[in-house]
Amino acid sequence: MKLRTLGLIVTLALGILWVPLASDAQQPGKVPRIGVLSSGLRPGSPGSPPSAFLAFLQGLRELGYVEGKGIAIEWRYAEGKVERLPDLAAELVRLKVDVIVVNVCGAPLNAARQATSTIPIIVAACNDDMVATGIVASLARPGGNVTGISKLTPELAAKRLELLKASVPRISRVAILWDPGYADFAADWRELRRAASVLGVTLQPVQIRGPEDLDGAFSTMTNEQADAVITFSDVVTYQHRMRVADLAAKNRLPMMSPYREFVEAGGLMAYGPNIPDTFRRAATFVDKILKGTKPADLPVEQPTKFELVINLKTAKALGLTIPQSVLIRADEVIQ
Secondary structure (H helix, E strand, O other), X not given: OHHHHHHHHHHHHHHHHHHHHHHXXXXXXXXXXXXXXXXXXXXXXXXXXXXXXHHHHHHHHHOOOEEOEEEEEEEEXXXXXXXXXXXXXXXXXXXXXXXXXXXXXXXXHHHHHHHOOOOOEEEEEEOOOOOOOOOOOXXXXXXXXXXXXXXXXXXXXXXXXXXXXXXXXXXXXXXEEEOOXXXXXXXXXXXXXXXXXXXXXXXXXXXXXOXXXXXXXXXXXXXXXXXXXXXXXXXXXXXXXXXXXXHHHHOOOOEEEOOHHHHHOOOOEEEEEOHHHHHHHHHHHHHHHHOOOOHHHOOOEOOOOEEEEEEHHHHHHOOOOOOHHHHXXXXXXXX
């Protein structure tokens, strides 16, 4: 009896000691906190585009995470003022978020990396060569605290020129609107030159550094008798795509762009990755990290969904008839 009583006491004592330890390990009261850092405009503010982060939220919901119900999200938008990003990133670190999601590489990612080397960072849509720039050690095993989705696809630059030429066969001189801040211009330019030599097209690079250069850039295009224009995914043209589309229309230049948002703004056509889809997939990275996977072990992914979008209203305004052979390849046609 004495031995049995002693054993019971020991068991109870160990149980009492174990309960708080197990409680600390599971931390049932701790709500995961996600930090979001974006260089763009806050959704709902004047002039803001539909936020790709809506797709990110949808991706989280599909995985069982609902903002305000089990997870907290700290939103930080630079409103186009990149100089604010370091302070915003520092705020997220002080809040001790579990993971930081940045919209793109460049300034947002740089700010996050400078603020922390330990908190996992996920890039929703990186347009840089993440290996060549030292962001990750390799796509398969990133190392460090950064991973995400790389949308670097320079081969698409050639495809855009081919589609533009197929849609408007008469073109022989194409203006290339580019911003020196666009890190991957060299890779895209190499692919464009290769395609241009095959298609018999002359390329006319026109440089801009900010929205104040756009009027002059389009004047240069028309003065040098460009037949069409291709844009990239740099910050200037994306944030000011409505103005870029208006200038293209005003100067009667068919415009090919990398994203559907340019076509929705009035551009002629776009071919490239579906950005909301990459943001939706970023949610899977958050899920894995919250479940214990280290970012160093999460391979960088690349886009799997590409889309061709054509604006027939713009084509009509430009007096163009898009060949049926191109229309049947389109994922969406805006009437």
